[in-house]
Amino acid sequence: MNAYREDASSVRHCFRHGITNKDSGSLAANYSSQKQRNFNKGSLFSDLLSTMAAVFRIKHPKTILWFFGICFLLVFYITISSFPSDEPCNCKHQYDESLTSGGNLGTGSMSHPEDPHKMAILIPFRDRFEELLEFAPYINSFLNKQKRNHHIFVINQIDNLRFNRASLLNIGYLESASASDYIAMHDVDLLPMNTELPYQFPETGPYHVAAPHLHPRYHYPTFIGGILLISRKDFANVDGLSNKYWGWGLEDDELYARLTEAQLTISRPGNLTTGTKDTFKHIHDRRIRKRDMIKCYNQQEVTRKRDRETGLSTLRYHVQNRKEMTIQGAPVSIINVILECNKAITPWCDCTENIGNTKTKRKPGERSNDVIVPKLDRRRDVSVDG
Template identity: 65%
Template sequence: MRDRFEELLEFAPFFHNFLNKQHKNYHIYVINQVDNLRFNHASLFIVGFLESSVDCDYIAMHDVDLLPLNPEVRYQFPEEGPYHVSAPHLHPRYHYPTFIGGILLVRREHFQHVDGLSNKYWGWGNLTSGIKDTFRHVHDQRRDMIKCYNQQEVTHHRDCHTGLSTVKYSIQSRKEVTIDGAPITILNTVLECNKVTMPWV
């Protein structure tokens, strides 16, 4: 996330109650991008995966501004492979069959198997397609949509070269907090990128 702490104040207590009712042990990791680069959703998910406890057997890649309104929505262990909690019809802006985002549950071993997500998606636009293409192999405020230089060309095809093994970042600060009973680790994160190959960042 980036500067979304107001949403976090609503998100944390909601999920504390929601997941306790499902008898889930959980910990919330907030990966806050604090550099001056364009937002990189995928890299933040990777940082969250790398910095989270290895004791957890699956992760929820979760937008902080998305709350499930139906109490029947389950955050269960994704036994069969990645499980998309937020279906397209629940996300009116992204109502198309290939939409995959918002809330995605993934087993740690599956995330490692596909080397995480491509971290070439700076700004907003192609991450959804990248996630869909990546996990297909496991399982037979205002958004920045600016395109410049050769970004569309570079980000058009599935990226098999970047991911867990290539993301570059540093943790500026780490804070352990509790919000209305919800255990949270806030990681203020500085991402790095190659400005020669990605001048639009």
């Protein structure tokens, strides 16, 4: 495991924001145009021969500098081309519980023999380093006090597409296969303050730790976001989460529809003396990190309904690299990933403004199990954001 200094700038070194295909094309185009300017006499091969001839004749000393300059460019180009390519993951399959795409990643942090289970804490992530620096050591200490075997997996989206929390959780599930028998879908900005909050294996079905009567912001009855524990078996049974939710919101509501349709019982904490003000610490600052609320094309119409087309079985992504580090003693596995987007299905995966979006009016009698958007009383069900 690599040792890193525990500050924001050092953590950033573990999160490679690699060159995407779009950027690579731009670099290639720039390099090509530079070659055209530098080599006006023809192809690289003929220019190289001409330069070598000039060197041997030594009529113009400056040609020697040109020769070494060209050699430097060639060596640089070959070096860049030889870098390892992204590691592909072809995940279109029915999930097999024997899948171990994560290898031995994160298996070294299970230190409580009295706990027969192993929990993978999945953090969907992009550019929230300061929050991670606070979250990782805090949750590690919190769970060690409960004697829970656990490991933190940060699934870092490094492409240029809009953030897709659901797909990142699906990836975390697959990548942590060998290190866990249940997962905690955990927001990086939500810290449990009540030590009585249980993180035990969810024997009877999904367990919603950040329950509506405890969460600092959302209080509607069908809310299951923030922190949700679920066994690998149950998660596979509903095919994970929908991959159609690019941008902020509704992926948890669609998951709720999947869980209830599969007749899984969702449990929540009870008999706690704390409430919405003191059960969790919410470290999200909306003034610094604005949520992506853009709706474009037919996104609003599609994402308001139950998705029976996408999930674990249709997931497409590449792993750029995997890194192991510790943050104030907390072991963390960082998985840098590039998501793939089928724009024929979700053209809104990379839009930057509201384009072609029209609000869909609910048709009379349309309210059914397929409509996943919750009915909210804003004053009762949603508190002021932190």
